[in-house]
């Protein structure tokens with residue numbers, strides 16, 4: 315492989331990725347490096363603004379000072395600290411499951427859990443829009459991968475029927491899809507998994523902290539915690555920290571801690587990170603209305619967009635505006651950036667060919683005024699590019 319040739323080709327397609335550092339300091343809006351101009355970040359997953367919450371920072375600092383900077387080893391060596399168990403118990407309680415296992419990140423969780431559950435003889439049914447970490451977990455497992463059309467339960471049912479009688483298959487979905495902002499039909503998934511004797515793994519990366527009466531996610535909102543075998547989620551998004559977890563029965567957790575290689579062969583999360591995650595869970599528990607506030611703000615943005623004749627198909631905090639061509643999406647993002655709105659153009663291969671989009675993620679860092687200004691600007695920028 316000639317790397318320069320490869321990069322040039324990527325650039326010609328308008329799909330070259332590059333880093334754009336943000337200069338951040340607490341209490342002030344971030345700036346793009348090299349610019350004095352503050353910008354509003356519309357591509358962050360810090361939905362509840364917890365990464366800068368004083369209580370989250372205080373708990374993180376407390377744990378850092380009490381326990382030190384690093385955990386020193388993997389959990390199965392000497393890195394297993396009481397604070398890891400404290401966080402696992404909190405998550406299990408929140409999720410309505412018997413037990414929980416922490417992972418270094420969501421990517422590590424999915425690439426550890428799926429190969430631990432499934433092998434060469436097995437079948438995995440995976441939504442076509444599942445996150446790369448799920449896809450990679452499936453590939454790593456060596457199982458036969460059957461991808462069903464996004465959220466299409468008729469298609470899934472037909473595939474399950476067609477492949478029936480070949481052991482215990484796994485269905486894996488996200489509860490809230492990160493690029494489209496739509497929700498999985500969880501009740502129908504539970505019906506199908508019961509009918510066909512499948513395991514069900516739900517990734518709640520974008521829903522944790524936001525949906526459900528206690529902020530546990532969409533599985534809680536649907537009232538099906540008892541029917542989902544494994545619920546995975548992350549601390550790096552709405553909870554403003556870092557790391558991930560899977561919640562399930564005690565038996566599944568004991569099984570995973572013996573088999574999931576990304577758990578076994580990796581250093582335990584450091585105390586400051588655990589402190590931040592515990593602090594975030596405390597804030598969510600004490601303020602059960604936070605998720606509702608976020609969704610109300612997202613609904614306000616949708617209304618502003620509609621007033622400018624712009625339609626997004628989402629009822630959540632993730633709002634994709636479909637553009638099509640990667641180049642146009644990039645140009646639009648650059649215009650918005652120049653006006654102080656940091657918006658990412660999501661392009662292939664993250665999304666299918668010709669479905670490049672501007673992905674707006676609404677967070678509690680944004681005021682209604684910010685959202686109204688962005689919607690107005692977007693209309694004029696789009697009119698200019700047409």
Ligand SMILES: *Cc1c(COP(=O)(O)O)cnc(C)c1O
Nearest residue numbers: 419420421445447492519548550
């Ligand atoms: C972000 C994300 C992950 C990965 O989580 P990290 O902690 O960032 O590694 C996994 N699954 C989904 C659906 C995600 O959106």
